[in-house]
Amino acid sequence: xxxxxxxxxxxxxxxxxxxxxxxxxxxxxxxxxxxxxxxxxxxxxxxxxxxxxxxxxxxxxxxxxxxxxxxxxxxxxxxxxxxxxxxxxxxxxxxxxxxxxxxxxxxxxxxxxxxxxxxxxxxxxxxxxxxxxxxxxxxxxxxxxxxxxxxxxxxxxxxxxxxxxxxxxxxxxxxxxxxxxxxxxxxxxxxxxxxxxxxxxxxxxxxxxxxxxxxxxxxxxxxxxxxxxxxxxxxxxxxxxxxxxxxxxxxxxxxxxxxxxxxxxxxxxxxxxxxxxxxxxxxxxxxxxxxxxxxxxxxxxxxxxxxxxxxxxxxxxxxxxxxxxxxxxxxxxxxxxxxxxxxxxxxxxxxxxxxxxxxxxxxxxxxxxxxxxxxxxxxxxxxxxxxxxxxxxxxxxxxxxxxxxxxxxxxxxxxxxxxxxxxxxxxxxxxxxxxxxxxxxxxxxxxxxxxxxxxxxxxxxxxxxxxxxxxxxxxxxxxxxxxxxxxxxxxxxxxxxxxxxxxxxxxxxxxxxxxxxxxxxxxxxxxxxxxxxxxxxxxxxxxxxxxxxxxxxxxxxxxxxxxxxxxxxxxxxxxxxxxxxxxxxxxxxxxxxxxxxxxxxxxxxxxxxxxxxxxxxxxxxxxxx
Numbered sequence: 001x002x003x004x005x006x007x008x009x010x011x012x013x014x015x016x017x018x019x020x021x022x023x024x025x026x027x028x029x030x031x032x033x034x035x036x037x038x039x040x041x042x043x044x045x046x047x048x049x050x051x052x053x054x055x056x057x058x059x060x061x062x063x064x065x066x067x068x069x070x071x072x073x074x075x076x077x078x079x080x081x082x083x084x085x086x087x088x089x090x091x092x093x094x095x096x097x098x099x100x101x102x103x104x105x106x107x108x109x110x111x112x113x114x115x116x117x118x119x120x121x122x123x124x125x126x127x128x129x130x131x132x133x134x135x136x137x138x139x140x141x142x143x144x145x146x147x148x149x150x151x152x153x154x155x156x157x158x159x160x161x162x163x164x165x166x167x168x169x170x171x172x173x174x175x176x177x178x179x180x181x182x183x184x185x186x187x188x189x190x191x192x193x194x195x196x197x198x199x200x201x202x203x204x205x206x207x208x209x210x211x212x213x214x215x216x217x218x219x220x221x222x223x224x225x226x227x228x229x230x231x232x233x234x235x236x237x238x239x240x241x242x243x244x245x246x247x248x249x250x251x252x253x254x255x256x257x258x259x260x261x262x263x264x265x266x267x268x269x270x271x272x273x274x275x276x277x278x279x280x281x282x283x284x285x286x287x288x289x290x291x292x293x294x295x296x297x298x299x300x301x302x303x304x305x306x307x308x309x310x311x312x313x314x315x316x317x318x319x320x321x322x323x324x325x326x327x328x329x330x331x332x333x334x335x336x337x338x339x340x341x342x343x344x345x346x347x348x349x350x351x352x353x354x355x356x357x358x359x360x361x362x363x364x365x366x367x368x369x370x371x372x373x374x375x376x377x378x379x380x381x382x383x384x385x386x387x388x389x390x391x392x393x394x395x396x397x398x399x400x401x402x403x404x405x406x407x408x409x410x411x412x413x414x415x416x417x418x419x420x421x422x423x424x425x426x427x428x429x430x431x432x433x434x435x436x437x438x439x440x441x442x443x444x445x446x447x448x449x450x451x452x453x454x455x456x457x458x459x460x461x462x463x464x465x466x467x468x469x470x471x472x473x474x475x476x477x478x479x480x481x482x483x484x485x486x487x488x489x490x491x492x493x494x495x496x497x498x499x500x501x502x503x504x505x506x507x508x509x510x511x512x513x514x515x516x517x518x519x520x521x522x523x524x525x526x527x528x529x530x531x532x533x534x535x536x537x538x539x540x541x542x543x544x545x546x547x548x549x550x551x552x553x554x555x556x557x558x559x560x561x562x563x564x565x566x567x568x569x570x571x572x573x574x575x576x577x578x579x580x581x582x583x584x585x586x587x588x589x590x591x592x593x594x595x596x597x598x599x600x601x602x603x604x605x606x607x608x609x610x611x612x613x614x615x616x617x618x619x620x621x622x623x624x625x
Contacts, residue, residue: 028086028109029053035121036515038532044096044123047089048074048103054301055085056107056115057229059210063090068099068129085110098124102131106211110301112231114209144214145207152204154484155197161480162190163245164286164317165324171252171278172350173325174332174343178257182335186328187249194289195242202226202235234296241288248282290316297487298369308368315361319483322354323476330473333466341406344465348406355399362392381489388482391475398472405465514538516619518605524613528552531605531617533564540598540625545578547588549607556586561614563606564590568599575604598625 032051035041048065063078074090081087088107099122106116120129166187170178177183206222207214216222226232256274290313294300299312325347332339366385376382513536521528532548547564551557567574573596580588595601601623608614 028056028107028111028113028115030105030115030117033103033119033121036513037119037517038121039513039515039534040122040125041513042124045092047091049081049087049089050103050105052086052088052107052109052115055110056088057110058088058107059225062105062107063088064104065090065092066102066104066131067096068101068127068131070130073101096123098122099127100129102129108209108229108231110230111298112296114211116211143207143211145204145212145217148214149201149204149208150484152197152200153487154481155193156201157480157484159190159193159195159197160289160316161320161324162186162327163194163324164190164289164320165322165326166190166328167249167252167282167286167324168321168350169325169328169347171256171275171282173346174328174339175257177328177332177337177339177343178253180337182331182337183328184253186324186331187252190324191242191245191249195239198235198238198242202232202239205232205235230300231296234292238289238292241285241292244281245285245289248278248285252278252282286317286320287313290320299365303368308365311361311364314357315365318354318357318361322351322358323473323480325351325354326469326473326476330466330469333469344406348403351399352403355396358392359396381486384482384486384489388479388486391479391482395472395475395479398468398475402465402468402472405468514621514623516603516621518603518617518619520605520607520615520617522607522609522613522615524610526551526557527609527613527615529557529559529607529609531562531607533603533605535593535621535623538621538623540595540623543593543595545580545590545593547580547605549586549588556584558582558585559607559609560611561606561608562588564588565604566593566595567602567604568597569602570599571597573597574602595623598623 029052030050031053032049034049034051035045048063050063058078058080060077063074064072065074067073073093073096075093076091078088078090081089088105100120101123102118102120104116104118106114108114166183170183170187174183203217203223204214205226206212206219207216210216210222212222227236251274256271256278291309293316294309294312297312299305299308329339329344329347331337366389370376370379370382370385376386513534515532515534518531518533519529520531529549529551532546532550534546534548536544536546545564547562549557549559549562562580564578564580565575566578567576576594578590578593580590583589599622600620602618603621604616604618606614606616
């Protein structure tokens with residue numbers, strides 16, 4: 001199989017993986033709102049406060065509050081409440097009347113991904129509203145900008161792998177290969193891809209996080225706002241480091257590669273000094289570029305971020321050394337460049353160390369992002385991670401097979417100098433016949449390819465190694481695509497925080513009910529819906545509880561049976577059953593529910609939609625004293 005055919009197959013695999021990708025999930029989960037979602041408050045609040053699972057970046061239109069007629073009632077720009085970066089607050093105008101108000105919000109989470117949504121609350125009593133909540137939940141992270149941004153992220157990862165991996169391969173494993181044009185093209189191509197994708201990501205960042213059109217990519221004001229954010233600063237830093245990488249490549253493929261084998265002691269010492277300089281400089285540049293991902297994405301937020309960021313850098317570097325080096329090795333084998341056995345063996349050792357580092361750092365990252373075993377199957381992040389783990393296991397098996405072929409290699413049958421561009425031979429008397437010269441060049445190219453193919457077929461060990469490395473690269477392309485999707489998917493910990501969130505903060509003032517919305521699915525006919533549970537006032541002592549059941553659309557529906565229980569696991573209290581009374585269509589209530597202690601109570605609601613279809617869902621709520 002030629003490189004061209006291999007790239008066609010790999011491109012098809014990539015299209016399948018990326019074609020199934022959805023817009024990036026929000027990584028900052030909304031855990032609390034004040035007033036609560038769908039809450040009914042007796043008096044108009046002075047402000048609206050949202051609390052997230054991690055810090056968020058706010059813009060001038062991050063919070064908009066609309067009255068029943070669709071008019072703006074927020075006053076002033078959104079701010080972080082009490083300086084807490086994980087909150088967003090906006091003041092409301094004085095004298096708001098009764099009715100239903102809509103809160104539309106959007107922000108950018110600390111790990112660089114956009115988040116948006118909308119909810120309603122009512123003052124006095126619910127009312128009709130002209131505002132469509134679904135329309136107000138601004139679409140961010142999707143659309144054409146989202147698709148192009150996702151492609152740019154993949155190209156950036158691939159370019160980084162080719163740049164770092166090929167450079168390391170040529171500098172450490174096969175210095176003589178740096179003289180060959182096919183090998184130089186890999187590293188230079190990686191540099192070009194990384195530069196182009198970084199510029200594209202900078203331009204697309206604005207419409208990606210704001211939900212705007214592609215025209216915003218050319219808006220200088222939007223670009224200025226992007227550069228003032230941490231992700232924008234990381235992308236700009238990457239461009240500056242890539243300028244230094246261009247100097248590194250010039251030295252690697254120029255002064256270092258062309259010196260050849262030193263003849264004297266002084267030349268050997270000079271070459272050794274140059275090699276050390278290239279190693280240190282290249283290592284610093286590669287580490288810096290990897291850090292531009294770590295400082296702005298998953299590793300920079302959540303638990304143990306101080307440890308997670310250097311671990312993420314090590315993970316990215318080991319990925320690049322392995323996958324980029326595999327691509328360089330595959331090119332040398334397919335093109336018949338006569339790579340020496342010793343060079344392949346050196347890469348085999350480096351690749352083994354890179355794989356070991358990948359497994360160790362990947363295990364830590366998985367534990368940190370998942371949070372629980374259940375998240376493997378209950379979250380999109382966990383399911384994608386299972387796919388990646390399976391692919392990595394397959395990669396390790398293929399790498400083991402490649403090591404076996406490496407151990408059986410003999411001396412190369414084709415000299416590496418055969419791949420160096422040879423000077424054109426001019427046939428006597430034909431200098432004025434360019435057509436004849438072109439024909440001769442085509443003949444020589446065809447002859448060289450035929451000779452290389454014949455040589456490969458006569459060397460079964462190298463042919464076996466070539467096929468196993470090709471399989472490694474094919475799987476690695478898909479692994480890289482899955483990794484790109486993982487970085488755009490909400491981590492398991494954040495997803496579980498969102499699932500277990502409550503709709504009113506712990507310090508809710510007296511009179512503000514506590515509410516929690518719980519989706520359910522009994523997997524029977526009309527079995528999907530949601531239960532809205534309101535606990536008033538949500539404090540120790542006597543509480544009034546309302547349960548509102550709606551179907552797949554927000555229309556109240558009656559079901560054969562609804563049960564409710566409260567459990568305080570920390571104090572081994574409960575479960576305390578609640579005697580619910582059917583009040584209206586889809587509405588159950590209990591007038592006096594005693595909650596004896598403050599703490600994190602587990603609310604369990606059981607919904608039965610038929611004689612055999614039933615499900616129990618649980619969430620946590622904070623009951624204060």
